[in-house]
Amino acid sequence: MITTLLLVLPLIVGISLFFIKGNSVKTIALGASVAELVLGVTAFLQFDKANVNAQYVTNIPWIKSMGINFHLGMDGISLILVLLTTVLVPFIILVANRKEYANQSTLYALILLMQFGLVGVFTAQDAFLFYIFWEVALIPIYFIALIWGGAEKIRITFKFFIYTLAGSLLMLAGLIYLYLQTPVPHNFSIQALYDLQLTKGTQSWVFWLFFLAFAIKMPVFPFHSWLADTYTDAPTPGTMLLSGIMSKMGVYGAIRILLPMVPQGMHESLWGPTVITLAVIGVIYASLMAMYQKDYKRLIAYSSAAHVGLIAAGVFSITDTGLSGAIVQMFAHGISAFGLFYMVSILEERTGTRQLDQLGGIRIVAPVYATVFMIIMMASIALPLTSGFVGEFLLLAGIYEYNEWLAGIAGLSTILGAVYMLRSYQSAILGDKTAVSDKFFDLVWQEKAIVFPLIIIIFVVGVYPKPLLDVIEPAVKNIFTIMEVTKK
């Protein structure tokens, strides 16, 4: 029931926002997202940790002739991501509230529809439904980036849309193929697809259909080239949705679809070593690119890609620690990516530039802002006792269990991360004043109201991640059990 509510609420409010004009949309959107947050937290608190199966299930027949059901539910992994979505969206709406956008009712409507799509992806228990939500989530973000984007929005959003769409079509082909393998009457439920006994040869090629879809969405090297432009060009709320939540869709898909449905594809003799190596290359590659950037937003876009690459590597290590770490890190990275992009957007709003060489001396005029930025940055470079550390430590541990050299190489990203983060922070925030720094002023209370809860989340997750891990652990175990079954 709660899952359906989580899904329906943003849909209804989102659609009705299209028809409401004026400033009340801000309040309505915020109210809806807060209600959604309450639902998400309730779901988290009432979750039965002992039960490994999906909970809060809704299962209604939808297209009977094709064996498609409106089947929703949450296991621990879904729950964490739904929690992330419901936590971040109110903050994103608050951030959007601080600025006046043209056609604002459309913007808020699209944000809520985006939430609808994301919650749908994370809770779908039916492969067809999963695909539908997967595409539904793409449409609002496309329009957000297209309508409120920067100078080159048309070219960039077009590339983004076509690229990710091409990936998801491959996934659709894979899902249909698996669907046709189910015993008659065919069935699209994810569980039915888990139960298939596919040969190693089949798994080997179906693997690529799924892998490409998720690799583009995450993105994993070398399918990442849409990312930097899209992140940089999209308006701040769009960037936050993209990096904070949407990049998790790919990882989630890999955990929910790729690993359990075609585990043989990940086998050592097939593609496992290839994809984990790609992911690790991506981590270093993105870090190196981030080092070169002069545009702060673009730098953070690449840093986001590096972190997601590490998450992907952890998932592909197929270890307990790696997978749990991936899920914790998805949550933590969502928070820190949101924070970092927010910090940069404040910087840009007030000084009119994001170029590192034009900025400087911000800390002199805005000590609170500088401190908040520092904390979020530390979370991003995984300082212990912040949220980033728990995930990154487990991820590296998982990769280490898979192969110690890969872990060493992936670990270089912690050094490179420190290099580009500290270097850019120093250049933009520290040092002496520049021409633009006097335009800057410290955080006002509305902004503090956005960042302080974030900081609390960062430290709580860093010091006491047990509630998250308790939920994740059974779900991860369950994935492994399924993989054992499907492997045969």
Add this chain to the structure above:
Amino acid sequence: MKELIWLVPLLPLAGFLIVSLGKSYLSKNLSGIIASTMVLGSFLLALGIFFDISGSKEKSFTVNLFEWIATGDFKVNIAFLIDPLSAIMLLIITGVGFLIHLYSMGYMHDDEGYAKFFSYLNLFVFFMLLLVLGDNYLLMFAGWEGVGLASYLLIGFWFKNSSYNDAAKKAFIVNRIGDLGFILGIFLIYITFGSIQYSNVFSEALNLKESEPAIVAATLLLFIGAMGKSAQIPLYTWLPDAMAGPTPVSALIHAATMVTAGVYMIARSNILYSLSPETLQFVAIIGGVTAVFAASIGIFQNDIKKVLAYSTVSQLGYMFLALGVGAFTGGVFHLMTHAFFKALLFLGAGSVIHAMSGEQDIRKMGGLRKKIPVTFITFLIGTIAISGIPPFSGFFSKDEILAHAYEVSPFFWVLGVLGSMMTTFYMFRLLFVTFFGSFRGTEEQKHHLHESPKTMTIPLIVLAVLATIAGFAGIPDIMVHDGHWLESFLHPVFKGSEAFTHGHKMSHSMEWILMGATVLITVLMLLFAYTKFVKNNNVPAGDEKKQGFLPNLLANKYYVDELYNAIITKPLNALSGFTYKFMELKGVDFIVNGTGNAIVWISGVARRVQSGNTGFYIFAMVVSIIVILVINLFNK
């Protein structure tokens, strides 16, 4: 008392939160007082715990707070371990920490970032306590990285100056390099032993045989972490730069406590290291070479803090030499005495700088002993202590290290004595040039010369007393039988590895001879420095006047910074540029855009088929129908 252990790190943390959040509400003095009180509170608690430990038979307690990270088989708690080693470390950190807080109240009095400074200091103390109290490697790592952050914040405390920021960034990044080794070591320990809790690891380790590859690798990886944090070759370059921070910071973080974390780590893991003689040897070599190498650079430095910085690197090398030759007690002993006399020296240097209105170049000082007598006397005591002249503390700890080094190999002894010689020389050079002769600064500076306030001189006096007497905690056996209190106190921690130390005990007479030789050499160096700088009144020449290859090389610190810049920093920047400009824009993105462009091009060609000529369309239709019919015909 023991169950209150969680308060020890919590008090400084509370201090940090109160001072940093309440900065705008607290008066300036109050924030300093709060911060200092918190550390004093921790010190008193630590004292209580220390007496608890030394009084009771049970030498090791674990206080479990809550589960931190647990997933699958991996489980790690926030739990504190109290044993003689951590008790000693607690006392040093909170004790010296408190004195330095006190000192800072005077030293930083006119700084606009006064409250911020104290909040950072408290944060540092919190992380440092976490480092030594953790009962597992991950908690140690948390403290390990945390002190790195505090160090970063404090080095770059005056953040408007970009070279200070560079120094801070360098410290953080070089430490991160070490930390990567550390964390990989933790993974290996977890995979090998199935746990990262000390008690489990050490008891499991005893089941493995000596020189087991996993242990060798794990200890080496952990040692990489120690190289970064404790500024050993090749990762030492950040420490001299770190002198950009305020002087109390250099005293607390970059002399007395944080940089000794590597020593603590190895002492803590003594069983693992004893099981891996290869690593121990490596540690000894790195330590010994660093001791000599850094000392030689110190000879030609003219910045009062830089001299002390290289001296710190060199003394840390000593500690690692001690650990490497299996003298774990000696290492910790030297850690303790060094904490006292080096903190003293740094604070003394701070007092000099304070008196000189911020001047740090010793060539512009001179004759200060009459103007600032307290600073002079305490600085003199520190210098004597570090040089190893009996009966000051440095003598006992150094002697113990040298004796053990000789037992393992005379080569290490020679390294140690060489380092000691140079240390004596550059320290007395520093002392003589600064405090003797005539004043060489400007008139204005001369006018301002003054002894520091009480809050600064009291810590100096206390530390001077400690630097004098701390050595009696470890009187060698040959002087007083069973006089080594520290050894018996730390025995429970190190007894596990005693079985593996292979050194052969040397005779008493040999030990006396070595001791005598060292002291003689030290005194000779002292006299040499005296003749050179007091009798002949030599003042070190400016950098541009350096004659000869060797002095030039030393004055330029062996060009190591330039070397690293050329082989690491520049290539890395070039690589990042290459990655972005070539591989990304001309490679990956080009292929992606190329795919799109190719499709556009193909459709451009294909659309020409649509000529618009109706006759042609009809013709195409008829031909197609015929083709289909023919295919059907043949398919039958």
Add this chain to the structure above:
Amino acid sequence: METLQAIPLNHYILLSAALFSIGVMGVLLRRNAIIIFMCIELMLNAVNLLMVAFSAHHGDGKGQVFVFFIMAVAAAEVAVGLSILIMIHRNTNTTDIGFLNKLKF
């Protein structure tokens, strides 16, 4: 009925094949839209003829019913087609399909 059955089926097939081919060739070779149109009608009627012939041959009425449908559709098509032609003629003053080349990229 008698006479129809007296003529062998092959003749019908050959005749309608010939008619059909003439229609096809006309469509392909002529450039006047009206002629092409007539040729299309010719092809349709060739098919009709064949249908009727087979219908009689098998003694099954369905084929002849179909022919009526085809004729009805053809009539409708002629109505639409001719009006298009008239429009084309009014606009271009020609019925030569060589001029109708706007239907392209």
